Amino acid sequence: MVSRVIPVEPFDLVIFGGTGDLARRKILPGLFRRFRAGQMPEGSRIIGAARGNLETSAYRDLVRGGIQEFGGSESSDGDSLAAFLDSLQYVSIDATGEGGWQSLAGLVRPDVIKAFYFSVAPSLFGALAERLHMHGIADPESRIVVEKPFGRDLDSARALNHTLAEHFREEQIYRIDHYLGKETVQNLMAVRFGNILFEPLWNNHYVDHIQITVAETVGVEGRGEYYDKSGAMRDMVQNHLMQLLCLIAMEPPAQFEAGAVRDEKLKVIRALRPVPAHHIVRGQYDADGDQPSYREEAGNPRSFTESFIAIRAEIANWRWSGVPFYLRTGKKLRARHSEIAVVFKDLPHSIFEGDQARHRNILSIRLQPNEGIDLTVTIKEPGPGGMRLVDVPLDMTFATALGEDGKDVPDAYERLIMDVIRGNQTLFMRGDEVEAAWAWTDPLIAGWERRNDVPKLYDPGSAGPDDSLMLLHREGRRWREIKG
Numbered sequence: 001m002v003s004r005v006i007p008v009e010p011f012d013l014v015i016f017g018g019t020g021d022l023a024r025r026k027i028l029p030g031l032f033r034r035f036r037a038g039q040m041p042e043g044s045r046i047i048g049a050a051r052g053n054l055e056t057s058a059y060r061d062l063v064r065g066g067i068q069e070f071g072g073s074e075s076s077d078g079d080s081l082a083a084f085l086d087s088l089q090y091v092s093i094d095a096t097g098e099g100g101w102q103s104l105a106g107l108v109r110p111d112v113i114k115a116f117y118f119s120v121a122p123s124l125f126g127a128l129a130e131r132l133h134m135h136g137i138a139d140p141e142s143r144i145v146v147e148k149p150f151g152r153d154l155d156s157a158r159a160l161n162h163t164l165a166e167h168f169r170e171e172q173i174y175r176i177d178h179y180l181g182k183e184t185v186q187n188l189m190a191v192r193f194g195n196i197l198f199e200p201l202w203n204n205h206y207v208d209h210i211q212i213t214v215a216e217t218v219g220v221e222g223r224g225e226y227y228d229k230s231g232a233m234r235d236m237v238q239n240h241l242m243q244l245l246c247l248i249a250m251e252p253p254a255q256f257e258a259g260a261v262r263d264e265k266l267k268v269i270r271a272l273r274p275v276p277a278h279h280i281v282r283g284q285y286d287a288d289g290d291q292p293s294y295r296e297e298a299g300n301p302r303s304f305t306e307s308f309i310a311i312r313a314e315i316a317n318w319r320w321s322g323v324p325f326y327l328r329t330g331k332k333l334r335a336r337h338s339e340i341a342v343v344f345k346d347l348p349h350s351i352f353e354g355d356q357a358r359h360r361n362i363l364s365i366r367l368q369p370n371e372g373i374d375l376t377v378t379i380k381e382p383g384p385g386g387m388r389l390v391d392v393p394l395d396m397t398f399a400t401a402l403g404e405d406g407k408d409v410p411d412a413y414e415r416l417i418m419d420v421i422r423g424n425q426t427l428f429m430r431g432d433e434v435e436a437a438w439a440w441t442d443p444l445i446a447g448w449e450r451r452n453d454v455p456k457l458y459d460p461g462s463a464g465p466d467d468s469l470m471l472l473h474r475e476g477r478r479w480r481e482i483k484g
């Protein structure tokens with residue numbers, strides 16, 4: 001196995017919202033892991049910038065706590081942790097006022113790569129972008145990273161794109177979708193475009209249908225108020241599931257390069273057909289013993305927001321005409337399980353007498369748990385007694401296949417942040433992609449709002465409402481099992 005890591009120049013990374021939940025849980029522990037892997041070149045600095053007056057030493061303590069809590073076993077390496085914390089500084093800043101900006105301008109070096117991570121509410125993006133320019137902190141090579149949610153509909157996403165475009169070129173803007181940073185998702189592209197085997201079959205002649213499932217076991221918990229204004233469609237489908245769908249369905253780009261990949265993804269989104277109401281199932285989890293229902297957790301007894309959604313989507317192009325794409329995602333489901341399954345068609349004819357079973361090749365791309373890919377193939381059951389056929393997986397669990405228990409496989413956030421520093425936008429969403437995704441989801445949302453559609457209740461720990469099973473049953477298909 002050959003791995004080539006592109007070296008990185010020293011950089012200054014400013015994390016606006018550097019004391020927030022996302023920074024503590026994901027961004028800083030991820031950076032620490034890259035530091036330990038030797039990928040943060042000497043002289044690189046991380047500057048936390050947030051509301052709240054903290055000394056740098058207190059900020060380092062806060063970050064140490066985050067890394068110890070969320071950084072996994074590597075955080076016990078005290079020497080590395082101390083060295084990493086030395087690269088951290090803190091500036092107290094007011095995104096919407098003038099406080100702190102001069103200090104930040106004095107700290108950030110003019111002659112290194114600069115990245116600004118907007119880990120704050122989207123309502124602050126415009127103010128941050130404006131001030132970075134007003135104070136001469138950002139230069140034409142600087143990058144900004146913006147978090148989801150990127151708008152809540154087409155209009156707001158357009159407005160956000162417009163605001164950012166006033167100060168930054170598209171090549172400087174990194175809209176993060178951490179699903180794209182997952183090892184398996186990139187491997188999906190390697191498997192598709194690095195092997196001769198799959199691409200000839202990757203079309204409506206050989207693929208029966210595709211399933212994309214992102215199942216969570218957690219409920220909305222502390223995020224109830226935010227989530228109730230969003231729902232599974234806005235929170236998960238418009239971004240994560242649609243990005244996965246694009247990677248599965250896109251045409252081979254001419255090169256593995258940001259512009260070419262994103263052009264192909266955009267074409268997929270634009271080719272999605274409108275979805276009729278009977279191809280959408282929305283659900284809400286019910287109470288379970290002393291566990292509260294969705295409505296109780298959201299604090300809204302009359303909420304019509306979905307904590308589960310299943311959609312039968314179709315792509316109107318030559319490759320995929322007639323192939324359903326079934327998408328589903330939800331909270332409080334049976335297991336934490338994310339998977340893309342490409343289900344191939346039945347054999348045209350079986351030569352094995354008496355074999356009544358339906359043997360299907362299925363390529364399953366698992367995002368969690370146990371990231372990996374397996375291909376279900378039919379073989380002869382070992383032993384005497386004739387030709388009995390059995391379906392077995394050819395399994396490639398990355399942690400096992402690549403050795404070292406997968407411990408050096410970077411997690412999504414750390415990989416994506418290093419891509420920002422390298423200036424590689426391939427795994428980030430372009431502004432027109434985000435807008436096209438909203439343009440597809442907006443009418444679906446408007447449709448159920450107009451109909452006053454009430455989500456179906458489902459039991460926590462189930463696979464969602466029964467109607468979602470019917471979405472496939474009535475076409476002679478079935479969902480794959482949700483299993484941990």
Ligand code: NAD
Nearest residue numbers: 017018019020021022050051093094095119120121122147
């Ligand atoms: P948080 O509320 O925990 O932290 C917000 C941060 O912003 C704090 O550091 C706070 O000091 C800073 N801040 C707030 N107002 C400010 C101002 N006027 N000037 C300067 N700093 C200000 O939020 P979070 O959970 O860390 O989320 C940050 C962003 O990331 C949000 O847009 C959220 O939607 C998004 N996001 C969060 C998660 C997550 O897991 N937490 C996941 C995906 C996306």
